Amino acid sequence: MSAPDANTPSMISGHAQYAKGYVAETIGNITGSKEWQDSGKKDAQEGINEMKAANSAKTSQPAASGLGGRVEELTGKAAGYEGMEKEGFERQEKAN
Template structure:
């Protein structure tokens, strides 16, 4: 029995959370001089970026977006892609 494909796709929100975690680790590593923290943070950020790209491949902003919440979260975290996706979700939602 096949499961729906959406269950196997990486989650955009989880990927953003992982990116924020990685950015935090990297910052701690830079502030404390800990190469291990910096490296771990950079690896988490790279993995998160790959997960975000994979999640965005089959994403329809009109159906799957979070609108203003996503746009604001993108601004707060410095994630330009998240900000743009949120703005696109709001625009598509208004045009329907």
């Protein structure tokens, strides 16, 4: 099995990008910095876009994962992406 291409969409890097954006936007909201708010929104949207692309490119069923599934479920819920939310829930169910 070969390593994934750096340009291939990934749920993990998408989650990380989304989290980075969420934190930056929150800091901007707290400090009143429009630059941090805008940067955070942009990063969060890029993360959502990458997760959507990774989800549409997948060819297998979700793997079992308790904690990872929970993170995916909550991220999907926060982003309004029902497919990701459902897949995260399925990962948790398989882990139990």
